[in-house]
Amino acid sequence: NAGVTQTPKFRVLKTGQSMTLLCAQDMNHEYMYWYRQDPGMGLRLIHYSVGEGTTAKGEVPDGYNVSRLKKQNFLLGLESAAPSQTSVYFCASSYNIQGSYNSPLHFGNGTRLTVT
Amino acid sequence: SQQGEEDPQALSIQEGENATMNCSYKTSINNLQWYRQNSGRGLVHLILIRSNEREKHSGRLRVTLDTSKKSSSLLITASRAADTASYFCATPGIMGSSNTGKLIFGQGTTLQVKP
Numbered sequence: 001n002a003g004v005t006q007t008p009k010f011r012v013l014k015t016g017q018s019m020t021l022l023c024a025q026d027m028n029h030e031y032m033y034w035y036r037q038d039p040g041m042g043l044r045l046i047h048y049s050v051g052e053g054t055t056a057k058g059e060v061p062d063g064y065n066v067s068r069l070k071k072q073n074f075l076l077g078l079e080s081a082a083p084s085q086t087s088v089y090f091c092a093s094s095y096n097i098q099g100s101y102n103s104p105l106h107f108g109n110g111t112r113l114t115v116t
Numbered sequence: 117s118q119q120g121e122e123d124p125q126a127l128s129i130q131e132g133e134n135a136t137m138n139c140s141y142k143t144s145i146n147n148l149q150w151y152r153q154n155s156g157r158g159l160v161h162l163i164l165i166r167s168n169e170r171e172k173h174s175g176r177l178r179v180t181l182d183t184s185k186k187s188s189s190l191l192i193t194a195s196r197a198a199d200t201a202s203y204f205c206a207t208p209g210i211m212g213s214s215n216t217g218k219l220i221f222g223q224g225t226t227l228q229v230k231p
Contacts, residue, residue, distance in 0.1 A: 043204070099207075099209070104164065105159070107160070108158050
């Protein structure tokens, strides 16, 4: 099992450019999440999905869009990148709703995005 | 808003020593989780302790939970250089008696174990 795979690993964008981050999981998990990690800010939830075809806003959703067309994939889109979106982005998945007893989060290894 | 806060922010010890990290949280919880993050990698789940448990062990890890003080500690015994990483506590947001489905992470403790 590969677990949670994120592509790309690194990306540099210019302000105003767009891009899509791909997350794939092979554990048949219903729940998938996108986080950003910034120094001094910890991990913040951007968007999440409770199943194929569903998405919901997290703590910091502005400037991002997501799609979950297939159960195993969760895409994060930046339509018009801004320097404030420079961050490390992590995708995670879980069997059950996060915070449940039997459902730890499984994380990918992140995408380091720089917006100049 | 942050739920868990780790203390200390950074810790440096020699190989073989024990490392203790603390986590404080603000609201009632039904469980608390600890994760490890190696440099340049994603977080890895270490251990979960339920609110009705006071202590839990997993290999060289020992986690305690004091719900009256709203605090938890993670002890790594006989540390190794490979334990060098950041450690995060995480608690589920609770509204009423329901899990909000949002796991809230602390800022983390950065542990350096010198060989």
